[in-house]
Amino acid sequence: xxxxxxxxxxxxxxxxxxxxxxxxxxxxxxxxxxxxxxxxxxxxxxxxxxxxxxxxxxxxxxxxxxxxxxxxxxxxxxxxxxxxxxxxxxxxxxxxxxxxxxxxxxxxxxxxxxxxxxxxxxxxxxxxxxxxxxxxxxxxxxxxxxxxxxxxxxxxxxxxxxxxxxxxxxxxxxxxxxxxxxxxxxxxxxxxxxxxxxxxxxxxxxxxxxxxxxxxxxxxxxxxxxxxxxxxxxxxxxxxxxxxxxxxxxxxxxxxxxxxxxxxxxxxxxxxxxxxxxxxxxxxxxxxxxxxxxxxxxxxxxxxxxxxxxxxxxxxxxxxxxxxxxxxxxxxxxxxxxxxxxxxxxxxxxxxxxxxxxxxxxxxxxxxxxxxxxxxxxxxxxxxxxxxxxxxxxxxxxxxxxxxxxxxxxxxxxxxxxxxxxxxxxxxxxxxxxxxxxxxxxxxxxxxxxxxxxxxxxxxxxxxxxxxxxxxxxxxxxxxxxxxxxxxxxxxxxxxxxxxxxxxxxxxxxxxxxxxxxxxxxxxxxxxxxxxxxxxxxxxxxxxxxxxxxxxxxx
Numbered sequence: 084x085x086x087x088x089x090x091x092x093x094x095x096x097x098x099x100x101x102x103x104x105x106x107x108x109x110x111x112x113x114x115x116x117x118x119x120x121x122x123x124x125x126x127x128x129x130x131x132x133x134x135x136x137x138x139x140x141x142x143x144x145x146x147x148x149x150x151x152x153x154x155x156x157x158x159x160x161x162x163x164x165x166x167x168x169x170x171x172x173x174x175x176x177x178x179x180x181x182x183x184x185x186x187x188x189x190x191x192x193x194x195x196x197x198x199x200x201x202x203x204x205x206x207x208x209x210x211x212x213x214x215x216x217x218x219x220x221x222x223x224x225x226x227x228x229x230x231x232x233x234x235x236x237x238x239x240x241x242x243x244x245x246x247x248x249x250x251x252x253x254x255x256x257x258x259x260x261x262x263x264x265x266x267x268x269x270x271x272x273x274x275x276x277x278x279x280x281x282x283x284x285x286x287x288x289x290x291x292x293x294x295x296x297x298x299x300x301x302x303x304x305x306x307x308x309x310x311x312x313x314x315x316x317x318x319x320x321x322x323x324x325x326x327x328x329x330x331x332x333x334x335x336x337x338x339x340x341x342x343x344x345x346x347x348x349x350x351x352x353x354x355x356x357x358x359x360x361x362x363x364x365x366x367x368x369x370x371x372x373x374x375x376x377x378x379x380x381x382x383x384x385x386x387x388x389x390x391x392x393x394x395x396x397x398x399x400x401x402x403x404x405x406x407x408x409x410x411x412x413x414x415x416x417x418x419x420x421x422x423x424x425x426x427x428x429x430x431x432x433x434x435x436x437x438x439x440x441x442x443x444x445x446x447x448x449x450x451x452x453x454x455x456x457x458x459x460x461x462x463x464x465x466x467x468x469x470x471x472x473x474x475x476x477x478x479x480x481x482x483x484x485x486x487x488x489x490x491x492x493x494x495x496x497x498x499x500x501x502x503x504x505x506x507x508x509x510x511x512x513x514x515x516x517x518x519x520x521x522x523x524x525x526x527x528x529x530x531x532x533x534x535x536x537x538x539x540x541x542x543x544x545x546x547x548x549x550x551x552x553x554x555x556x557x558x559x560x561x562x563x564x565x566x567x568x569x570x571x572x573x574x575x576x577x578x579x580x581x582x583x584x585x586x587x588x589x590x591x592x593x594x595x596x597x598x599x600x601x602x603x604x605x606x607x608x609x610x611x612x613x614x615x616x617x618x619x620x621x622x623x624x625x626x627x628x629x630x631x632x633x634x635x636x637x638x
Contacts, residue, residue, distance in 0.1 A: 107561025117596030233452030554578030
């Protein structure tokens with residue numbers, strides 16, 4: 084249930100905080116006072132499109148916060164838990180749009196995407212706009228309404244995915260059948276290219292090893308000469324360093340007996356003597372291991388040339404040859420499948436069978452839901468001065484099916500302009516369509532799982548006894564869940580268990596919307612205004628009291 088709505092600098096609203104009640108409530112006021120702005124603000128918080136036009140003139144940003152009690156919204160609570168978001172009995176939706184057009188969204192203080200905001204909002208609020216009946220004239224909207232009412236949306240999504248899979252398999256089969264010669268040529272070329280690289284047997288690691296080995300073998304003479312030169316200077320020549328360093332060390336050892344300060348120097352020289360000894364040993368081992376090997380050098384050079392030749396041939400860097408081989412092998416596998424006409428045909432048949440099985444299940448669900456929806460809406464229509472009218476949901480077959488299934492959905496009306504059922508758009512007048520739309524909304528909302536329903540002037544074009552019926556229907560709906568209706572009809576407002584009045588004021592040369600919670604006497608005045616306009620008489624007030632008494636839960 085919606086418990087609180089906080090609005091900051093949104094269109095005509097500067098600062099507004101509203102606390103909502105359960106049951107059926109109405110929002111009334113003069114035309115242009117900003118009643119629908121509150122609905123727009125809530126829709127914005129629920130993830131509707133954001134733009135800078137929503138920001139109040141002279142302000143940097145608009146912000147709307149909507150707080151919900153999750154006790155009546157188990158689906159929203161489950162969604163929060165599934166997404167590791169805080170869910171402590173309430174949910175705060177926060178939406179902000181800056182003057183630069185940047186929009187941000189939060190759930191219980193955690194930043195989320197607008198898509199995530201919309202996902203959780205779907206299980207919290209259902210908004211019926213005053214122009215909802217216009218969409219009912221579109222076949223796709225009629226199908227979506229039936230599927231949503233019957234909880235068939237997940238199955239419809241499976242049907243659409245199966246349809247796309249079937250179409251893709253068909254396209255692959257057609258391409259293979261039409262271009263089998265071209266595929267064979269491509270495969271033949273790839274096969275000899277793959278053979279070349281597989282014969283080469285080259286890996287990216289080998290390229291580094293080969294280059295290092297070639298560098299060493301190509302400079303082997305210089306390496307041997309350098310090693311012997313170093314040995315001669317350090318250990319094997321007449322003036323070798325190790326002998327001279329040993330003499331220095333011995334002399335310093337003798338002198339340290341006379342002055343302890345020399346001992347530190349002697350220790351350093353001894354350390355250098357030890358490290359020099361290690362270096363001489365390492366050089367001797369290296370000199371004994373390195374030798375000239377022209378045969379191995381030739382082998383390495385021939386291997387390098389083979390690798391470079393392949394790289395030039397296939398126009399890539401040598402180290403990229405293994406990647407190229409992997410890519411060609413993958414393409415060969417795909418071509419092998421594409422060339423297998425029988426396999427592609429079997430896959431296509433399987434995809435078609437899967438689509439048809441899902442589509443049949445969808446059709447069965449739609450058929451059951453269509454009969455029930457038609458019956459329920461027809462009952463409500465009789466209460467809305469559409470006596471004799473009968474609502475039907477026809478399932479029109481689509482040859483071969485499509486992504487939506489085996490049929491298109493068509494809303495039809497019988498009894499208003501002839502006995503035979505005809506499409507809604509061709510039979511009903513604008514006023515009739517409005518009432519039929521309201522009947523559909525009432526029926527589908529009763530079956531919906533969302534705890535809060537918003538009706539934004541869906542009663543336009545209705546009056547008299549029909550308006551009283553609308554008020555009663557909404558009141559009945561309010562006994563099951565939270566209902567808020569923006570209305571101009573006193574008959575509807577009088578049925579509400581609570582009522583707000585919206586007014587427009589000029590402050591500091593700027594228009595601002597204000598909302599007042601009406602007590603019992605204020606409701607009498609507001610209902611009287613809705614009945615009598617500017618001049619409110621005692622008779623009008625008495626009529627308003629009678630209407631409120633009729634709508635009272637005590638009656």
